[in-house]
Amino acid sequence: MAKVKHHNIPLDQIIKPENIVFKRTKLFTDNVLSYCPGCGHGVAHRLILEVLEEMGIADKTIGIAPVGCSVLAYEFMDIDMQEAAHGRAPALATGIKRTNPDKFVFAYQGDGDLAAIGTAETIHTANRGENITVIFINNGIYGMTGGQMAPTTIYGMKTSTTPYGRDPKQMGHPLKITEIVAQLPGTCYVTRQAVHTPALVRKAKKAIRKAFEYQKQNKGLSFVEIVSNCNSGWKMTPVQAVKWLEENMLPYYPLGDLKDIGLD
Amino acid sequence: MIVGAIVVDTERCKGCELCTQACPFGIISMSEDVNSKGYHYAYLADPYACTGCENCALVCPDTVITVYRMKVEEPSKAKN
Ligand SMILES: Cc1ncc(C[n+]2csc(CCOP(=O)(O)OP(=O)(O)O)c2C)c(N)n1
Numbered sequence: 001m002a003k004v005k006h007h008n009i010p011l012d013q014i015i016k017p018e019n020i021v022f023k024r025t026k027l028f029t030d031n032v033l034s035y036c037p038g039c040g041h042g043v044a045h046r047l048i049l050e051v052l053e054e055m056g057i058a059d060k061t062i063g064i065a066p067v068g069c070s071v072l073a074y075e076f077m078d079i080d081m082q083e084a085a086h087g088r089a090p091a092l093a094t095g096i097k098r099t100n101p102d103k104f105v106f107a108y109q110g111d112g113d114l115a116a117i118g119t120a121e122t123i124h125t126a127n128r129g130e131n132i133t134v135i136f137i138n139n140g141i142y143g144m145t146g147g148q149m150a151p152t153t154i155y156g157m158k159t160s161t162t163p164y165g166r167d168p169k170q171m172g173h174p175l176k177i178t179e180i181v182a183q184l185p186g187t188c189y190v191t192r193q194a195v196h197t198p199a200l201v202r203k204a205k206k207a208i209r210k211a212f213e214y215q216k217q218n219k220g221l222s223f224v225e226i227v228s229n230c231n232s233g234w235k236m237t238p239v240q241a242v243k244w245l246e247e248n249m250l251p252y253y254p255l256g257d258l259k260d261i262g263l264d
Numbered sequence: 265m266i267v268g269a270i271v272v273d274t275e276r277c278k279g280c281e282l283c284t285q286a287c288p289f290g291i292i293s294m295s296e297d298v299n300s301k302g303y304h305y306a307y308l309a310d311p312y313a314c315t316g317c318e319n320c321a322l323v324c325p326d327t328v329i330t331v332y333r334m335k336v337e338e339p340s341k342a343k344n
Contacts, residue, residue: 003289004291006313009336011311011312016332019332020330022321023330039325237281238280239280239285
């Protein structure tokens with residue numbers, strides 16, 4: 001803990017519009033996010049919107065909402081959005097991008113959506129090198145439907161369908177779909193990030209920015225995984241979940257770039 | 265020196281406490297009161313020690329924290 005130093009400047013001198021250094025982006029609607037307290041979806045939403053705002057491309061962007069907890073993403077992001085059937089966001093994104101090549105198109109998907117029911121769309125869209133950005137929120141679980149095991153559930157992890165922990169003999173192995181996507185020649189930038197500490201939030205935002213810069217240069221599919229938490233599904237408090245994520249998720253899903261072919 | 269302050273939108277705060285962990289000075293606490301949804305909300309427990317570093321706002325999943333920061337010329341005397 002850093003050492004506290006006190007000052008005696010009256011707070012009303014500090015709390016003035018000209019001193020604002022961080023505020024909620026206008027690209028959020030006024031709706032209260034439907035996510036549980038402490039859920040990483042909220043930070044991920046914000047980073048995307050901040051990047052679109054900073055790049056000045058919000059009115060040229062079309063987002064695809066998935067099925068999962070973020071099914072209502074279009075209620076929170078004040079940009080053009082389309083809702084896809086479960087797992088089909090990359091297919092829908094393909095159609096939208098091909099018919100609107102001047103637009104920025106991104107798919108926002110959970111791990112159940114992207115790595116289970118939508119695996120075919122994920123892999124083939126990446127392999128075709130569609131010029132879209134995929135934001136992949138990996139919380140290792142099916143959050144919306146009650147915390148069932150997902151392909152990404154790590155070894156030993158307890159979920160409502162693996163009450164004794166995931167046993168690979170019976171349930172197979174946690175799927176590192178981001179590593180698979182990175183192998184495909186159609187992808188230009190593939191990275192794994194997290195958003196549970198201030199430093200990681202800053203890094204994740206840079207990664208999302210880079211993903212959209214790649215799209216601007218028509219380099220192929222850019223893919224940003226965000227290792228996130230599901231406090232309710234994991235049956236932990238948000239603070240416990242973040243600690244658990246650090247200690248258990250990150251060793252299996254190490255952070256960093258898996259592929260970066262280079263911007264012009 | 266740099267001085268700062270935060271303003272929490274207490275009605276939208278869901279009481280997750282992630283900001284209390286992110287604050288490098290440990291000066292954010294949770295209220296005894298609850299908001300209309302029943303959540304204990306975050307507040308700056310030691311308001312004259314905030315530097316406006318933004319860490320709390322960066323990890324806040326509901327973006328309920330606005331951060332203010334300014335430079336003051338003379339190093340002012342400590343309050344306590
Ligand atoms: C075709 C179809 N199959 C199954 C479902 C049920 N279903 C809704 S959300 C979901 C999983 C979502 O998990 P994930 O993508 O990890 O997102 P999270 O809720 O964790 O953010 C499932 C299986 C559905 N809505 N449609």
